[in-house]
Amino acid sequence: MPTMRERFIAVTSDLLDSDPNVALILADIGVAQFRETGVVDRHPGRVVNMGIREQLLIGFAAGMAKESFRPIVHSYAPFLIERPWEQIKLDFAHQGVSGILVSIGATYDEADWGRTHQAPEDVPLIATLPDWRIHIPGHPDEVEAQLRAAASDDSNVYIRLSTDTNENAYLTGGPGFSTIKTGSGDAPTVIVVGPMLDVVTRATADLNVTVLYANTIRPFDSETLHSVLQSPEVILVEPYLEGTSTAEVSLALQATPHRILSLGTSRRENRHYGTGAEHFAAHGLDEAGIRSSVTEFLAQRVVV
Amino acid sequence: MTNANSLNGVSPETGLDYEDLPRLMTLMTGDEKHSFSATSTLDVLWVLYSRVLKIDPGNPENPARDRFLLSKGHGPMAYYAVLAARGFIPVDTLPTFAQYDSILGKHPDGQLVPGVEIGSGSLGHGLPIATGVANGLRARGSGSKVFCLVGDAESGEGSGFEAIAMAGRLKLSNLTAIVIDNKSDSNGWPGGISSRFAVEGWSTADVDGRDQGAIYEALVTPHSDRPHVVVTSVEPDA
Numbered sequence: 252m253p254t255m256r257e258r259f260i261a262v263t264s265d266l267l268d269s270d271p272n273v274a275l276i277l278a279d280i281g282v283a284q285f286r287e288t289g290v291v292d293r294h295p296g297r298v299v300n301m302g303i304r305e306q307l308l309i310g311f312a313a314g315m316a317k318e319s320f321r322p323i324v325h326s327y328a329p330f331l332i333e334r335p336w337e338q339i340k341l342d343f344a345h346q347g348v349s350g351i352l353v354s355i356g357a358t359y360d361e362a363d364w365g366r367t368h369q370a371p372e373d374v375p376l377i378a379t380l381p382d383w384r385i386h387i388p389g390h391p392d393e394v395e396a397q398l399r400a401a402a403s404d405d406s407n408v409y410i411r412l413s414t415d416t417n418e419n420a421y422l423t424g425g426p427g428f429s430t431i432k433t434g435s436g437d438a439p440t441v442i443v444v445g446p447m448l449d450v451v452t453r454a455t456a457d458l459n460v461t462v463l464y465a466n467t468i469r470p471f472d473s474e475t476l477h478s479v480l481q482s483p484e485v486i487l488v489e490p491y492l493e494g495t496s497t498a499e500v501s502l503a504l505q506a507t508p509h510r511i512l513s514l515g516t517s518r519r520e521n522r523h524y525g526t527g528a529e530h531f532a533a534h535g536l537d538e539a540g541i542r543s544s545v546t547e548f549l550a551q552r553v554v555v
Numbered sequence: 556m557t558n559a560n561s562l563n564g565v566s567p568e569t570g571l572d573y574e575d576l577p578r579l580m581t582l583m584t585g586d587e588k589h590s591f592s593a594t595s596t597l598d599v600l601w602v603l604y605s606r607v608l609k610i611d612p613g614n615p616e617n618p619a620r621d622r623f624l625l626s627k628g629h630g631p632m633a634y635y636a637v638l639a640a641r642g643f644i645p646v647d648t649l650p651t652f653a654q655y656d657s658i659l660g661k662h663p664d665g666q667l668v669p670g671v672e673i674g675s676g677s678l679g680h681g682l683p684i685a686t687g688v689a690n691g692l693r694a695r696g697s698g699s700k701v702f703c704l705v706g707d708a709e710s711g712e713g714s715g716f717e718a719i720a721m722a723g724r725l726k727l728s729n730l731t732a733i734v735i736d737n738k739s740d741s742n743g744w745p746g747g748i749s750s751r752f753a754v755e756g757w758s759t760a761d762v763d764g765r766d767q768g769a770i771y772e773a774l775v776t777p778h779s780d781r782p783h784v785v786v787t788s789v790e791p792d793a
Binding site: 274276296297299301302304306307309310311312313314315316317318319320337338341342345346347 | 665666672673674677679680682683684685686687688689690691692693694695697713714717718720721725
């Protein structure tokens with residue numbers, strides 16, 4: 252199975268060949284891979300490498316968008332989202348234009364490169380902005396569906412690629428949660444985001460829970476959450492900073508008594524290298540840690 | 556689309572000219588802190604809008620227009636006065652400056668003001684966007700030109716230097732930057748501002764920012780294989 256990034260490169264190259272309005276703006280990262288597909292040579296005016304200039308990466312893309320191009324902008328998450336944060340805020344929606352940001356290096360994908368390349372804060376940052384669609388794909392097929400959908404509309408879209416993938420894809424290019432498992436009676440609801448699905452499924456396999464899968468976390472699918480809700484307990488599992496979507500759950504359930512367990516990476520700096528799996532375990536996001544947190548939370552259930 | 560070069564200093568839309576601009580600026584009160592900043596741009600803006608830019612006040616979104624991006628968004632009173640003189644906005648809009656329902660804020664908003672290409676105020680955003688606009692126009696085969704006005708203090712922003720370097724590498728001959736040098740940068744520019752552009756392959760011109768003839772000549776100087784910068788010096792703190 253190709254990786255999410257390999258699928259992104261193939262689909263983006265196809266979009267560049269088939270749609271003269273699509274542009275690709277890079278900052279060195281990915282240039283070699285796109286050279287291999289030939290698009291760098293075939294579309295020199297629309298495939299532009301900024302070099303290591305990430306503020307310009309965003310401003311330049313916004314300028315292309317002002318001339319009616321649909322820019323796809325790609326780099327590592329900390330350099331695509333965190334470093335040029337103000338450019339994202341002001342140069343796209345504020346100027347009345349839009350683009351597609353596609354990152355690699357999700358959370359601890361590049362843990363052995365240290366804190367500079369660990370990026371659990373990108374999604375909460377983007378989520379502060381209005382009207383951004385945020386995709387957290389869990390499978391390469393989902394990447395393709397989301398990217399093709401994004402290329403065909405004029406929304407601001409963030410697609411967060413990861414080296415972690417799930418076994419199966421849930422194909423939707425747009426918003427909406429998928430129901431993976433329906434519990435019985437007063438089953439709590441688990442909302443699991445992107446590449447966390449398989450580990451959460453294993454961790455809760457023998458528990459009576461309803462599992463919703465979200466590969467699009469903004470807009471937040473309040474309607475589906477309401478439709479499956481059987482008990483006050485909601486467990487949110489996100490592969491980035493803990494609590495990122497807690498307010499969305501609270502807003503969705505503001506008229507419904509509820510309790511929330513929000514799992515994600517903690518705010519403490521885990522000053523280690525190693526693997527992503529080791530870092531996720533350190534934050535209690537491995538199978539054992541998730542199961543422990545969920546069972547402890549459910550042991551405190553209250554009758555409303 | 557009117558060719559501004561034929562206006563001879565008088566706006567055909569309103570009959571107003573350069574001599575009317577100070578009066579128009581006095582209609583906007585409440586941002587006296589940036590009065591110097593506003594007046595520093597006055598002559599450049601008038602030359603641009605009366606003699607250089609290919610613009611269409613009746614159709615501000617005309618695709619064939621030249622693009623002008625005011626990156627130095629501080630003190631936009633001169634900008635609004637010029638836009639009013641050219642008929643992009645009614646003169647009677649000017650006294651609403653900075654009011655809650657006004658389209659005219661202390662920093663301009665491209666989504667509110669006809670003829671304004673970008674919202675600005677946070678420094679260092681305009682030139683990167685202008686670089687993308689210039690590349691986009693070139694990719695479209697358009698003959699439109701892009702002009703971007705920045706301040707000398709603003710030129711300390713790293714994002715601007717990223718754009719200066721890249722515009723030079725891309726040889727964006729449809730791009731002209733204008734730097735208003737009112738010596739407001741806290742640490743100065745040893746060797747001169749234009750040298751920063753020259754080393755990245757831009758053609759450069761340094762002119763008196765109050766000499767409208769010199770400004771015009773510098774702005775229309777051919778630069779067929781590279782971007783161009785015009786550094787206009789005005790009195791300190793102007």
